[in-house]
Amino acid sequence: MNESTSEPSGPTPPAESERLPLHGDNAQARRRRGCSGLVGVAIFAAASGGIVGLIGGQVAGLVAAAVIALPLLYVVLFNLRRQVWLEGKSVLVRTWRVRRIDLVAAQRLDLLVTDVRGTRTVALLVNAGQRGKVVKLDLAVYSGTGGRELGVLVLRRLADALANNVEANGMVFAELLIAQLRSEARGDAAPDRPLYRLASAAPSGKLAQRFTMEAVSRFVASL
Template identity: 55%
Template sequence: MTSDDMPAGGELPAAGKAKGEKLGLDLLDRVTVRKRARMVAIGGIMVALAFGAIVGLIGGRWPGVIAGAIVAVPVVLLALSEARRTVWLEGTTVHVRAFGTRRVDLAAADGLDLLVTDLRGARTVGLFVRGGKKAINVALSMYAGTGGRELGIYQLRRLADALAARGDTPGLVFSELLVAQLRAEARGLAAAERPLYRLGSLAPAGRMAQKLHPEAVSKFVTSLD
């Protein structure tokens, strides 16, 4: 996958779309998400069967069944949750739905962080929002090698506007980051030259999930053109 054929996370707005309208923020399409969730579930069940068989050989049939269930059930529930998960923006509020719905208002969020996850060779850069004892991670981009996938232009623009409306330093820093990402895309820069890719590359390898230090993000944004 190259940066030239990088698919967008959503469609451009039609004329007259209201800012309070529901706007999808899913980075991956539903087919891809469900396929990934199915693979996770299958992998979890296979591990559970193997573990249950080993315990069964040692302790008997029922201990083996119970041990297998203990391993399988959480993994299957996680896969189902991922398959059902969808994220959207209404006004300045981010919503996420899986088995239930959580929402955090960007305008009143207690904390903003850049979360980088590294899984199976793909590095995902997300906006981690906390507020009202709830937290939501909005995936902004996913890169593998020199290509990847990014949220669409309109999605990034709306997020940038909502963050800028906070009026505080964290909101302005993240807003400027997203605006810089839009400028890089407008200039036709390759994925490796875009701000989100470069920031994601700053995270040390070998960790599944990590937050970049706010000062590092602020310093990086200040250094951008």
């Protein structure tokens, strides 16, 4: 009598290899944004084509509408397809293709704070030193005294990956994320958390402010 033994089909992948989204991955919200963008492109192109058509005729109007619509349509579809994940110690960026950027091997790391109509975004700018290997990772978005931040698990994984980066002194940025995690664990309000304080420290009136490793190091030392 033959006995059948069930053997595992393969090793279970470690938890670190799990893909974690680095921004909102809501399919319904993406569809709404896509529909709104397409409607906006159609209205703008039709209006522009209509104005040109009144002056130069129907053919000129159609050409003008197409010339305006095509690049705008490309931008809408590009943003609609763009997704960013953290997988192990690499960042995956999907647009028309998937790019993989190794956080451990990145040659330059900067912190970028942007200010758009009172909403400040704190992002990590990762440069792998190769063409097409630059990505901006939004860590937190603040408006007033509140906002949204990356989850605890994602911040922890990012900190672990950055801590192993020797080329760009990633330990400094890892310490910033660890300080943010500790602040959240203590239950600090948003204005008392390091990322919020860093966003508030950026000068007003500037669309984007880049913080180098040295500036981040001084800030972390002051916490």
